[in-house]
Every structure is written in C-alpha cells, then in structure tokens.
Amino acid sequence: MRKNSIILILILSTFFCKAQETYWVFFTDKNETGFNPYSYFSDKAIERRQKQNLPLFDYTDLPINQKYVKKVQETGAHTDVQLRWFNAVYTIATDEQILSIEKLPFVKETKPVAVRKMTLAKHEAENINEDNQFLLDQQIKSLEGNQFINSNITGKGIRVAIFDAGFPSVDHHEAFAHIRNDDRIIATWDFVKNKEFVYDYNSHGTTVMSCIGGKINDQNIGLATGAEFLLARTEKATEPLSEEKNWLAAVEWADKNGADIINSSLGYTFHRYFRSDMDGKTSLVVKAANLAASKGILVVNALGNDGDSKWKMLGTPADADSILSIGGTDPYTGIKISFSSYGPTASGKLKPNVSAHAHVYAANKSSYSETYGTSFSSPLVAGFAACAWETRPNITNMELFDVIQQSGSLYPYFDYVHGYGNPQASYFLDGKSPEKKYxxxxxxxxxxxxxxxxxxxxxxxxxxxxxxxxxxxxxxxxxxxxxxxxxxxxxxxxxxxxxxxxxxxxxxxxxx
Missing domain, CATH: 2.60.40 (Immunoglobulin-like)
Known part of the structure; x- marks a missing residue:
C-alpha cells in the first residue's frame, strides 16, 4: 500500500511539473515572407482602404515566418492561432518549453494569454405584450431611428462583423429572413472549433445580430436592416473564463473580409488585468482594436455590465481611444441603467462615448424575448452607425466616430456613464437642432x-x-x-x- 502511495505521489508530482500554460510568443521580424494584397484581401477590404486613402497594406499585414513557428513547435510546445498584426503565435507550453522558446534568437518576448470572466445576458422569454412593445418602440425611438426608417436609410452597402458566442437559428429565424433572402451573410467562421458553421451554441449572438438589423412582423428591432454581415464565433460560453485569442484572430479575419464596422459585446476585466491596465494602451485586444481603426474600421464595443460589481469600471477593449464605447441606459428613465459599467479609462479619457438602451426586446434562439445588458446597447449603436455612414459615404471611420459623438442627445455635455448621450438620427438628416433656452x-x-x-x-x-x-x-x-x-x-x-x-x-x- 505504501509503495502504491509513493508511485501515485510521483505521478502527480510529474504531472504538476509538466503543467502547461498559454502564451503569446512574439517574433522579432518577418524576414523571408511575401505578400500580395489582392489575393489576401477581399474586394470590399481593398475598397475600404482606397475609399479612405489608406495604403493597401503595411508591415502588420505581412504573414508570419513559418520557419519560426516550426522552431517553436520543435521545443515540444503546441501552437494554434497566428496573429499577423502582432507577429505572434498562440502557444501552449510547459515552464521548461517556454524557457527554451525564449532563448530562440528570433523570439522577441513571451506573454501569458489574458482571460476574462464571462457575464451572460439575462433573458426573460415571453410572448410580445404591451411592455415588450414599449421596449421595442423605445430602443428605436431613443435614437430617433424612425427618421432613418422613414428616409429608407438601412445601412445598405455597409458590412458589419459581429464577434459573439454563437448564432443559433440565424440561418432560419424569421427575424433575419430579409437578410438571408438577399444573401447578405457574406462569411462565417467559428474560431473556437475552427470551422465555418456558426449557427449553434449560445444564442447571445443571435440576439445581438437582431439588435443590429433584425425585424419582427416588419417592425425594426435594429436599424441596419439593409447591411451585410460577417459572423464570428469567438467565445465558448460554457467556459467561465474565456481567452482573448479568438477575438484577436477574428479582428484580422474581419479586416480581410471587408468589414466596415465591428460590433463586439465582449470585454476583458479582472483576470490577468488590473484597473490600471484599463488605460487604452496596455491590453493586446486594445492594441488590435486601435490597429483595426487605423485600417479604416469603426469598432463598436459594449462598456460592460460591472456597474453593480466590485470591479465597477469598463473592461478592455472598451478603453481604446479609437473604439466607440457604449454605455447602457434604462428605457423607463432614459438615464444610466444600474449594471452599466463606469468610465473613464485608467488614464482619465472619456468613456463611454455614447449610450443606448440596455433593456431591449429582441430575437432569441426560437422566438423573441426581453433581455438586459450593454451587450445590446452596443449593437443598437452599431446598426445606427451603419445607417449614419450610408448618409455620409465619403467620410472616414474616425470622422464617423466624431459625428456620432456630436449627434449625442447631451452633446456638448458629457459624463462617465452616458458619454454624450444617445446618438440622434436627425443630426445626419437635418443637422443639429437649434438650442433653446431652458x-x-x-x-x-x-x-x-x-x-x-x-x-x-x-x-x-x-x-x-x-x-x-x-x-x-x-x-x-x-x-x-x-x-x-x-x-x-x-x-x-x-x-x-x-x-x-x-x-x-x-x-x-x-x-x-
């Protein structure tokens, strides 16, 4: 018996010594790599760059040297996602293996992979009633969305990428029939399982997509009913902690496939990050979001649902200077809803930028339901942004960022829970209303x-x-x-x- 116990202890000791962790391995250069933007990028991605007078490609777009990746693998470590923008590869390695990797002459540095605590939205499934109709009306009315609808502004020609935990029933739900009938779901990818099919798993993405461009009985749930869509499953909702690697891979994929707007209802907070890291420059996802903006994409991100928690403040990448970060308001009061996170960033920059209702009526996996979260404020604004861009097709993504802020119901006033308020459609159709003295x-x-x-x-x-x-x-x-x-x-x-x-x-x- 004593002998068996000793053997078991030795086995467990060996296991824990060989425990693996996840890292980003960054390389020093991209030597011996070639690149043809016309074969890599979609026509829409090239069009976006040309339209905004941006270079067709830069150093970040060049591929990773595969010889370097192979050398990392030869240490016994496992590699997965590769990030062109950061010249990095996702690596699963033991302590011994990561030490060997760090000694390779072409390795610049290694960093642990960050994870976040997932907070799923709360759904209350029920048939549409008077309260549901109120929510449906208010989520459009609060943005003056009927002015876009009456002017037939639908986000036509704008391509929106959605990063989420799954899109079950989007391939047959009636809320998206108008999108499917026009073949406006351009591409899909499941970054969790590395396959094309995304119409399964957690229904959060289904609800988010409906808040961008869905319909119920010919009534708008979101405003961008004429937009095109890229659907990326980046989260495994059954896991309490989710790594940022899929988000980082998805943003390069969205760029490659011609996204004009990215909606991300995801955020990274207190696991591997501190409040001081919410400064718009520390996290890898915030750097990727700012890079996406430099490539002409408007990134719209939920501020977070931590207003009632000990964390309180926004999560990354909502802290990025170039991200349009969205706070949540209560449709019954018009002011901050209790769970919406607080700005500013750790460096004192204004966040959120604008806000929208965080208690909505939207599609779910099988029908429609009442639901809560700033993860639904964000897609309401993403749909608004697609319509706004349709009215001003020649402006850049950052010019659009600025005018959406200027359209805010509180502008030029701002605070750290509402930003500049709810963006208003009339600003893009009639200009700012004259100020009245109250x-x-x-x-x-x-x-x-x-x-x-x-x-x-x-x-x-x-x-x-x-x-x-x-x-x-x-x-x-x-x-x-x-x-x-x-x-x-x-x-x-x-x-x-x-x-x-x-x-x-x-x-x-x-x-x-």
Missing amino acids: FTIVEEEEDIKVEILEFPKGEKYLYYHIEGQDGILKVYKVIEMDGAKEIEIPVNKYKPGVLRVHIGSQTESIEL
Missing part, C-alpha cells in the same frame, strides 16, 4: 443657482458636471427636476474648474 445660471457666494425658465417636453432631468484643470471630471450628477423652479449646485470644494449644466438641448458652462 435655464439661466446665477453665481452666488458659495454655490451656483440654476433657474428653470421652461421644462423641455418629455425631459425631466438636469445634468451637471465639474471638470478639473486636468480635464478629468471631479463630480457629475443627474437631478430629477420634479417641477422645481430653481436648483442649487454646491461648487465651492471643487474649485478651480469648469461647471457645465445641461437641460433639454441647452448646455451652459462657467469657470469656477
């Missing part, structure tokens, strides 16, 4: 008094923030006016700074 600001010795002259129709909130000299908000609040004729704002402890107040279409600022 209040005046009276400076007193210690505080500021806001005198209400008129209550805007359908509006019941006063927004204010105080911006410090470093450009970071010291405080921001939303106050329900409730018929008040004047509201006092305490400012003395926040001096010096700039106070901004917003009601309706009016924003005023004063130096403190």
Whole structure:
C-alpha cells in the first residue's frame, strides 16, 4: 500500500511539473515572407482602404515566418492561432518549453494569454405584450431611428462583423429572413472549433445580430436592416473564463473580409488585468482594436455590465481611444441603467462615448424575448452607425466616430456613464437642432443657482458636471427636476474648474 502511495505521489508530482500554460510568443521580424494584397484581401477590404486613402497594406499585414513557428513547435510546445498584426503565435507550453522558446534568437518576448470572466445576458422569454412593445418602440425611438426608417436609410452597402458566442437559428429565424433572402451573410467562421458553421451554441449572438438589423412582423428591432454581415464565433460560453485569442484572430479575419464596422459585446476585466491596465494602451485586444481603426474600421464595443460589481469600471477593449464605447441606459428613465459599467479609462479619457438602451426586446434562439445588458446597447449603436455612414459615404471611420459623438442627445455635455448621450438620427438628416433656452445660471457666494425658465417636453432631468484643470471630471450628477423652479449646485470644494449644466438641448458652462 505504501509503495502504491509513493508511485501515485510521483505521478502527480510529474504531472504538476509538466503543467502547461498559454502564451503569446512574439517574433522579432518577418524576414523571408511575401505578400500580395489582392489575393489576401477581399474586394470590399481593398475598397475600404482606397475609399479612405489608406495604403493597401503595411508591415502588420505581412504573414508570419513559418520557419519560426516550426522552431517553436520543435521545443515540444503546441501552437494554434497566428496573429499577423502582432507577429505572434498562440502557444501552449510547459515552464521548461517556454524557457527554451525564449532563448530562440528570433523570439522577441513571451506573454501569458489574458482571460476574462464571462457575464451572460439575462433573458426573460415571453410572448410580445404591451411592455415588450414599449421596449421595442423605445430602443428605436431613443435614437430617433424612425427618421432613418422613414428616409429608407438601412445601412445598405455597409458590412458589419459581429464577434459573439454563437448564432443559433440565424440561418432560419424569421427575424433575419430579409437578410438571408438577399444573401447578405457574406462569411462565417467559428474560431473556437475552427470551422465555418456558426449557427449553434449560445444564442447571445443571435440576439445581438437582431439588435443590429433584425425585424419582427416588419417592425425594426435594429436599424441596419439593409447591411451585410460577417459572423464570428469567438467565445465558448460554457467556459467561465474565456481567452482573448479568438477575438484577436477574428479582428484580422474581419479586416480581410471587408468589414466596415465591428460590433463586439465582449470585454476583458479582472483576470490577468488590473484597473490600471484599463488605460487604452496596455491590453493586446486594445492594441488590435486601435490597429483595426487605423485600417479604416469603426469598432463598436459594449462598456460592460460591472456597474453593480466590485470591479465597477469598463473592461478592455472598451478603453481604446479609437473604439466607440457604449454605455447602457434604462428605457423607463432614459438615464444610466444600474449594471452599466463606469468610465473613464485608467488614464482619465472619456468613456463611454455614447449610450443606448440596455433593456431591449429582441430575437432569441426560437422566438423573441426581453433581455438586459450593454451587450445590446452596443449593437443598437452599431446598426445606427451603419445607417449614419450610408448618409455620409465619403467620410472616414474616425470622422464617423466624431459625428456620432456630436449627434449625442447631451452633446456638448458629457459624463462617465452616458458619454454624450444617445446618438440622434436627425443630426445626419437635418443637422443639429437649434438650442433653446431652458435655464439661466446665477453665481452666488458659495454655490451656483440654476433657474428653470421652461421644462423641455418629455425631459425631466438636469445634468451637471465639474471638470478639473486636468480635464478629468471631479463630480457629475443627474437631478430629477420634479417641477422645481430653481436648483442649487454646491461648487465651492471643487474649485478651480469648469461647471457645465445641461437641460433639454441647452448646455451652459462657467469657470469656477
């Protein structure tokens, strides 16, 4: 018996000594590699570059030297996903193997692969009723989406890539019949199982796609009903921790296949990352997102659902400067929904950029349901962006980024939960509405008094923030006016700074 115990201990010791971890192995160069952009990129990808006066390709597009990959494999390590943009290969290796890999002359560095905690959206399946109809109406109305619909603006000609956990029933669900009938699902890929079929697994992607361009009984669920689609399964929803490798592979695939917009409802937070890493430059996914933007793609990402958790703040890649990050609002109040994460980035940059409803009515695997999450705010804005780009086909992705912010219902006011508010379709059809005067600001010795002259129709909130000299908000609040004729704002402890107040279409600022 003692002998058997010793053998078991030795076996377990050997197992733990040989335990494998996952790494990115980065190479020093791309020597001895050739590249033809016309055979690698789709026609749509080349068209996007030409339209925005971008080079057809750059160093990041060149392939990885396969001799280097083979040498890594010869250490006994296993390799998987290859990232051209970062000249890196995903590697599964023991401690001993990774030490051997790090000694190879063409290896620049190795980094552990980051993982994230998955938070799935909550669904409440039921037949459409009065409450469901309210949600369906509000998710369009809050973006003034009916103005796009009435003008026959549908995102036609815009190609949208969706990164998610699965797309069951998209190949036969009635919500997508108009897309299938026109053959507008251009390409699909399952990065988890390395195959083309994606119409299975978790239904989160089905719901997300419907929020971009789905319909129910000829009524819009999302706005981009005329867009084209690329569907990428990047998440294995049965696993509590999900690696970023599939997201990174998918963004190169989306670029290659001509995506104009990427919708990502995914985020990486407290596993292998710290709050200080949410700075718009640290994580590999944020670098990939910014690279995608440099190649002419508008990346739209959910801010996250950690507002009620200990983490609180946004996840990466929503911290990227060049990503349009989307916060969540409550359709019943019009202001931040409780679970929506908070900005700014760790470096103090404004996030979210804009917001949309995070409690929606949308398609699921077999029917339609009520559902929650900023992962549905993001596709609502992605669909909006496709329509906005259709109205201004000659602008670049970053020009579109800017005008979507400027179209926000709160603009030029902003805060770290709503950004510039919900983007508005009228801005792209009629321009910004003229500002109306609803209040005046009276400076007193210690505080500021806001005198209400008129209550805007359908509006019941006063927004204010105080911006410090470093450009970071010291405080921001939303106050329900409730018929008040004047509201006092305490400012003395926040001096010096700039106070901004917003009601309706009016924003005023004063130096403190």
